[in-house]
Amino acid sequence: MIQVAVLGYGTVGSGVVEVIRTNQEGIVRELSEEIRIKYVLDLRDFPGSDIEDILVHDYEMIVRDPEVDIVVETMGGLHPAYEFTKQALEAGKSVCTSNKELVAECGADLLSIAAEHQVNYLYEASVGGGIPIIRPLNYALTAEIIEEVTGILNGTTNYILTRMKNEGKEFQEVLRDAQELGYAERNPEADVEGYDACRKIAILSSLAFCRQVDYKDIYTEGITKITAADIKYAGALGRSIKLLATGRRDGDGIFAMVAPFMIDSENPLYMVNDVYNGILVKSNMLGDTMYYGRGAGKLPTASAVVADVIDAARHKGSTAKFLWDKRKLEVKDFGLCRNRFFVRMEGTKEEVLAAAGTYFGEVTPVESQEAGEYAFMTAEMKEEDFAEAAKKAGRIISRIRVK
Ligand code: HSE
Numbered sequence: 383m384i385q386v387a388v389l390g391y392g393t394v395g396s397g398v399v400e401v402i403r404t405n406q407e408g409i410v411r412e413l414s415e416e417i418r419i420k421y422v423l424d425l426r427d428f429p430g431s432d433i434e435d436i437l438v439h440d441y442e443m444i445v446r447d448p449e450v451d452i453v454v455e456t457m458g459g460l461h462p463a464y465e466f467t468k469q470a471l472e473a474g475k476s477v478c479t480s481n482k483e484l485v486a487e488c489g490a491d492l493l494s495i496a497a498e499h500q501v502n503y504l505y506e507a508s509v510g511g512g513i514p515i516i517r518p519l520n521y522a523l524t525a526e527i528i529e530e531v532t533g534i535l536n537g538t539t540n541y542i543l544t545r546m547k548n549e550g551k552e553f554q555e556v557l558r559d560a561q562e563l564g565y566a567e568r569n570p571e572a573d574v575e576g577y578d579a580c581r582k583i584a585i586l587s588s589l590a591f592c593r594q595v596d597y598k599d600i601y602t603e604g605i606t607k608i609t610a611a612d613i614k615y616a617g618a619l620g621r622s623i624k625l626l627a628t629g630r631r632d633g634d635g636i637f638a639m640v641a642p643f644m645i646d647s648e649n650p651l652y653m654v655n656d657v658y659n660g661i662l663v664k665s666n667m668l669g670d671t672m673y674y675g676r677g678a679g680k681l682p683t684a685s686a687v688v689a690d691v692i693d694a695a696r697h698k699g700s701t702a703k704f705l706w707d708k709r710k711l712e713v714k715d716f717g718l719c720r721n722r723f724f725v726r727m728e729g730t731k732e733e734v735l736a737a738a739g740t741y742f743g744e745v746t747p748v749e750s751q752e753a754g755e756y757a758f759m760t761a762e763m764k765e766e767d768f769a770e771a772a773k774k775a776g777r778i779i780s781r782i783r784v785k
Contacts, residue, residue, distance in 0.1 A: 384413065384695040387421040387444040389466060390457035391433065394480045394507070395422070397684025398454050398691075399433060405688070413695055420450060445469045452694050454687055455479040464488055471495045471503060476698075478690035480507035480683050486581035486597045489588065490708040497701045504690035504702070509535065509582040510659050512682030513675040514689075519589045519663070520704055526665035528590040532628040533661035534654045535582040537678035538566045538573035539605050539625045543613075543642075544655045547622060552610050565657060575604035576640040579627040586661070587629030587638055589704070593711035595629065595638060601716040603641040612780055614751045615724065616644050622652055623782060635712035637719045643785045644724055717766030724748065725772075726757045726779040734758065741775040742768075755779055 386402070388395050402409065402417055409417055421444050422433045444450055445466075453470040455477055457463045463484050467477050471492065479485065484492075485508040496503040506516045510533070519528070534540050538560065545556045557574065560566035572578045584597035605625050616623045621644040629638045645652055650672045654660035659677025664670055676682035693702070725742070727734045734756035738745040748757035760768065772778050 383415055384417045384451050384691075385420045385449045386417055386452045386454060386691060387423065387447075387450045388419060388454045388456065389423045389441070389444075389463075390455070391422050391424040391426070391428065391437075392456065392458070393680045394683045394687065395424075395454070395456035397680035398456060398687050401681065401684045401688045402691075409688075409692060412692055415695075417691065417695065420447070441466055441469075445473050445475075450475055451698065452691055453477045454691060455481055455484075456687065457481065458483065460484055460487060467492055467503070468495060471499055471501055474499055474501055476502040476504070476694035478504045478687050478694060480505075480687050482508040482578070482581045482585065486584045489585060490594050490706050493704050493706060494708065500699060500701055502694045502697060502702055504694055505585070506690050507683045507686035509585050510661060510673065510675070511537070511677040511679060512685050513659055513661065513673050513677060514686070515586065515661050515673045516589065518671070518673065519586065520702075523663065523665055523668070523671070524705070526668055528631070528663060528665045530628065530630040530664040531583070531586045531590045531661065532626055532630075532651070533583065533586065534624055534651055534659050535579040535627045535661070535677065536573055536576075536625060537657035537659060537676075538570065539576075539579070540654065540659070541565045541657045542574070543605060543608070543623055543625065546608070546610060546613050547617065550610055550614070553606060553608055574606050576602045576625060576627075579625060579640045583627035583629055583638060583640060587636060588706050588711070590629060590663070591631060591636055591711055592705040593707045593709050595636065595711050595713060599638070599713035601639040601641070601719075603639075605642050607780065608642055608782070609780065611752050612726070612782060615726065615748065615757060616782075618749065618751055619644065619646075619724075621646050621784075624651060624654070626651070626785070632714055635714040637716070638713050639716065639719065641783055643783045645785045649785060717764065717769075719765050720762045721765060721768070722762050722784040723760045723768055723781050724757065724784050725760065725781045726752075726755055727775070728755050728777040728779060731756045737775050737777070741771040759784060
């Protein structure tokens with residue numbers, strides 16, 4: 383029998399308990415042995431619940447119990463999740479997690495501690511919820527040189543942008559609705575400012591490019607400035623606005639960023655709507671592969687955690703190799719990254735196109751959707767050149783990158 387302790391009985395932790403109990407029969411078939419949840423750790427009490435008899439408040443009970451084989455860390459945050467994870471690995475227990483903050487910050491470190499102790503640190507659920515993406519990058523695509531990973535990695539913002547598009551509403555109105563419906567947190571900052579997607583692309587880039595990518599080096603812009611008018615322009619151009627997180631190989635470094643982009647219907651990520659996530663991987667022999675599904679939520683995320691638990695149980699006594707070197711990979715100066723831009727500017731058509739020609743070079747005019755302004759698309763240009771031109775031109779209402 384494999385004995386498991388679950389740290390944190392929140393949304394994902396309670397989902398893990400539910401998945402293990404509901405699918406026990408299938409799990410036994412996979413492993414030829416049962417998985418038993420021996421402990422659930424939480425600061426709270428859950429009187430009358432079906433985990434009451436296994437609920438503990440003291441982590442020492444878990445880490446000192448030699449019968450516990452696998453620790454599931456679904457607490458979130460850096461502390462005490464880091465200390466608990468490290469102690470578990472050092473005590474010879476594998477750890478499976480959905481904690482993207484911790485994986486992004488300390489993943490390489492925890493993987494090497496796991497290897498030193500012949501156990502596993504597995505984190506499939508930290509990116510893309512229930513979508514298999516860590517395993518494909520680490521196993522199925524190992525014959526490939528990965529050129530780019532670009533994803534819609536945040537369900538909350540994708541839900542908001544989809545509703546803004548379908549209903550023509552402003553960001554704040556849809557956000558309020560999403561909060562009432564439970565699709566957005568009461569404090570939505572991590573999602574709407576792009577911080578969550580930034581952690582996730584740091585993890586995917588570290589794996590795809592085999593070296594540590596520091597999330598603090600990634601240029602990050604959220605969706606709070608996107609307006610109903612921007613969405614209207616995107617629609618008129620046959621495009622959608624999506625919050626994309628991307629890591630792209632460039633010589634001996636990478637360009638990495640999180641920002642809203644206008645994408646057209648040829649882009650495979652165009653059809654990723656509502657709370658769904660999608661990840662597009664470009665590699666040198668295989669070409670494009672796309673991973674799509676539920677990127678958040680109790681049972682989808684818990685399912686990925688439990689798959690890791692089964693994997694850890696299957697590989698007891700050996701450590702899965704992750705191609706994630708501790709050495710830092712240089713994220714190149716964002717100013718040198720090349721993008722195309724859609725720009726809305728105050729003025730008449732003639733004024734705007736004259737200014738565009740002076741400051742941005744050759745542009746493609748875009749039919750105005752609002753009074754008192756005109757719009758255009760630039761050719762591909764360096765971020766620093768665009769910023770300089772925008773400063774000189776002035777009167778810019780909004781600008782969105784175009785893919
Ligand atoms: N807040 C995250 C999202 C949850 O909306 O995608 C999953 O990491």
